[in-house]
Amino acid sequence: MALNSKTSDVQIHVLMVAFAAQGHINPLLRFARRLLPKGIHVALATTETAKRRMLASETAIANADNTAVIAGFDVFFFSDGFGSDFDRKANMDHYVENFGSFASVSLSNIIEEHYLSKNKKLSCIVSNPFVSFAVDVADKYDIPSALLWIQPCALFSTYYHYFNDLNEFPADSDVVIPGLPRLRRQDLPSFVVNSSGGLSKLFRCVFQNMKKYKWVFANSFVELEKEAIDAMNNVFPVQPVGPLISPSLRNQEQTTLDSQIEMWKPDETCLEWLDKQEPSSVIYVSFGSILELSAKQMEEIATALKNLKAPFIWVVKKPEFPSEDRKGELPLGFLEETKDQGIVVSWSPQTKVLAHPSTGCFVTHCGWNSLLETIAAGVPVVAYPQWTDQPTNAKMIEEVFKMGVRVNPREDGLLGHEELERCIGDVMFGPKSELLKRRCLELKLATKTAVSDGGSSDNNIQMFVDEIIAGS
Numbered sequence: 513m514a515l516n517s518k519t520s521d522v523q524i525h526v527l528m529v530a531f532a533a534q535g536h537i538n539p540l541l542r543f544a545r546r547l548l549p550k551g552i553h554v555a556l557a558t559t560e561t562a563k564r565r566m567l568a569s570e571t572a573i574a575n576a577d578n579t580a581v582i583a584g585f586d587v588f589f590f591s592d593g594f595g596s597d598f599d600r601k602a603n604m605d606h607y608v609e610n611f612g613s614f615a616s617v618s619l620s621n622i623i624e625e626h627y628l629s630k631n632k633k634l635s636c637i638v639s640n641p642f643v644s645f646a647v648d649v650a651d652k653y654d655i656p657s658a659l660l661w662i663q664p665c666a667l668f669s670t671y672y673h674y675f676n677d678l679n680e681f682p683a684d685s686d687v688v689i690p691g692l693p694r695l696r697r698q699d700l701p702s703f704v705v706n707s708s709g710g711l712s713k714l715f716r717c718v719f720q721n722m723k724k725y726k727w728v729f730a731n732s733f734v735e736l737e738k739e740a741i742d743a744m745n746n747v748f749p750v751q752p753v754g755p756l757i758s759p760s761l762r763n764q765e766q767t768t769l770d771s772q773i774e775m776w777k778p779d780e781t782c783l784e785w786l787d788k789q790e791p792s793s794v795i796y797v798s799f800g801s802i803l804e805l806s807a808k809q810m811e812e813i814a815t816a817l818k819n820l821k822a823p824f825i826w827v828v829k830k831p832e833f834p835s836e837d838r839k840g841e842l843p844l845g846f847l848e849e850t851k852d853q854g855i856v857v858s859w860s861p862q863t864k865v866l867a868h869p870s871t872g873c874f875v876t877h878c879g880w881n882s883l884l885e886t887i888a889a890g891v892p893v894v895a896y897p898q899w900t901d902q903p904t905n906a907k908m909i910e911e912v913f914k915m916g917v918r919v920n921p922r923e924d925g926l927l928g929h930e931e932l933e934r935c936i937g938d939v940m941f942g943p944k945s946e947l948l949k950r951r952c953l954e955l956k957l958a959t960k961t962a963v964s965d966g967g968s969s970d971n972n973i974q975m976f977v978d979e980i981i982a983g984s
């Protein structure tokens with residue numbers, strides 16, 4: 513019988529720990545939302561960067577004691593030891609190699625103040641590899657740890673094989689990993705292609721010490737990545753619990769409360785604009801919350817959109833630290849030239865845009881959250897990956913999920929406007945487009961099956977709940 517902590521006298525507490533990135537916090541919170549109805553009390557700890565962003569965009573209010581209640585969850589903010597004027601993105605290697613030592617102390621303080629001093633027993637700390645210090649803090653207090661892997665299982669498998677030397681990774685030929693398509697050099701994650709950076713070192717440490725985690729979950733689902741998951745389970749078991757995405761996307765007719773943090777305020781005006789467009793006619797362009805493209809790349813994209821003359825929504829986030837070379841900024845004059853064609857927003861309500869019937873294709877950097885959202889919405893993809901897991905995600909999109917095409921950048925690494933026009937044309941109007949749409953529809957239905965009661969991911973979540981309750 514499925515256990516439920518509501519029926520027992522003991523309160524079960526779980527703490528989620530995340531890096532201050534929208535794409536890291538939201539899957540954890542959505543995992544938390546799945547645990548709530550089973551009677552588990554969940555809180556989130558994240559760094560003060562998240563607090564600063566949310567206060568600046570007025571998407572949350574913080575209490576004087578560095579806590580907040582967001583989407584119904586207690587959130588504890590902690591210092592990572594770096595000031596607000598430190599550009600973490602530009603100094604990523606230095607940041608990831610150093611923030612853990614300070615953040616471990618901050619996290620320990622949270623555990624002591626909010627749990628131990630109140631006689632609340634923490635039954636599990638759930639984190640992801642970017643905050644790997646959390647597993648050692650949990651260990652210190654004898655609290656079991658769970659890892660929520662926030663990328664596809666194919667990536668988990670690639671890293672696991674790479675960092676544990678279980679596979680050949682030849683520089684001059686394809687990499688062949690069980691359950692995965694053949695990976696060319698340009699399909700490999702950047703932390704494998706260049707393994708000397710801080711994030712790569714962090715991943716090496718996590719993947720060589722995977723046994724420290726009592727549970728390893730992934731934000732994916734069996735119906736999407738069966739071969740990769742089956743093959744990985746022969747080496748180190750991973751339990752898919754996804755897709756951990758907005759419930760409105762999983763099941764449009766059901767208005768379940770969502771759990772997400774918004775670090776920037778979504779501009780909802782684009783939804784009214786979408787209402788006025790033809791079905792499946794709009795090109796949605798977004799490169800997530802972290803990337804900033806060069807000014808030259810922005811120009812190529814702008815030219816492609818103008819030449820295509822199709823309606824578009826382009827998310828162009830205001831750079832946090834603006835640069836002289838206009839990195840990440842729109843070409844001058846673009847807004848005026850396209851004011852009757854499309855709309856530019858600094859942050860969109862992405863899940864609503866993807867679920868809107870007027871949206872016809874998604875030009876994306878292939879961040880895993882964005883891909884899961886587009887899979888659940890059934891929208892085909894033009895993949896323009898940049899770094900980390902994105903090249904491998906793009907490979908999966910094109911060859912395994914078969915729901916989009918991947919662009920071929922020029923020799924100088926830039927994506928030329930002609931190539932982007934060709935790919936968008938292929939996905940929206942070309943001979944392949946009907947096939948892609950049919951495949952998208954199949955996957956959209958599969959997302960619903962996985963997370964519904966008794967579905968493959970739901971069963972894995974229930975197993976976790978049963979185990980933490982039994983161990984408490």
Ligand code: UDP
Pocket residue numbers: 533534535536538778798799800801802803827858859860861862863878879880881882883885
């Ligand atoms: N997102 C959004 N509005 C935007 C752009 C992105 O709400 O204008 C959300 C998107 O829905 C996704 C997350 O931000 O949930 C981005 O995560 P992803 O893993 O795709 O990329 P990252 O930002 O981590 O590179």
